[in-house]
Amino acid sequence: MRQFTIRLTPSTPGFHSVDGAIAECRAVTRESFLHLNLLNDGTGVALYRLRGDADALKAVLADSEAVLSFDVFDATREQFHAHVHFEPDDPATALLTLADEHKLIIDTPLEFTGEGSLKLTLAGAQDRIRRAFAGLPESVTVWLERTGSTTRTEKRCGPPSPVASEKFWT
Structure with a gap:
């Protein structure tokens, strides 16, 4: 192995349309994917670690047609996480x-x-x-x-x- x-x-920008929208948001910096997976129903889920303005990210995710649901959590002064359920693309x-x-x-x-x-x-x-x-x-x-x-x-x-x-x- x-x-x-x-x-x-x-x-x-980005590895799918939602990720591209996050990448273009100047108020947010993507640090890592902690989890990224395609589900059996053809949708995808991502768990991001990010820095910046959590409210700006919420606005980006709410405006994206490819986002099925999301949760932004563990927000500290600078770092936070986002769980995003999305329609994947290439x-x-x-x-x-x-x-x-x-x-x-x-x-x-x-x-x-x-x-x-x-x-x-x-x-x-x-x-x-x-x-x-x-x-x-x-x-x-x-x-x-x-x-x-x-x-x-x-x-x-x-x-x-x-x-x-x-x-x-x-």
Whole structure:
């Protein structure tokens, strides 16, 4: 079993329409997804950790047609959480479907970087990871940051670099 720490960068703000609306809200900063999942009914749920103005986030979520329900909670002076039930779209749907189809484990939290990317660690059989990456949507750029086995022997890959699926994964 192998693990890969990668950085995903969507071509548009956010990984789905709701996430894009949150990303564009200047009063809120996305820190991480603590949970992200597609449900059997075809909808999605996300648990965010955020910073900033919780009331501004509530307004963004209330205005989004893709939000089915939400709860903003544990608001402190700067940090808070949001549970969002939403109608998913791409690239989030494609990414989560690939992880599910190839039986990959997504280690949480998934951390947002300052440039709108999402840093995450995947674990699974190397051939399954290779097949999953071959199916990534073109709307997402992938940067490999670290590889290793799940027994904690890791190898830094030097500065992050874009992953060329045919060259790297074969």
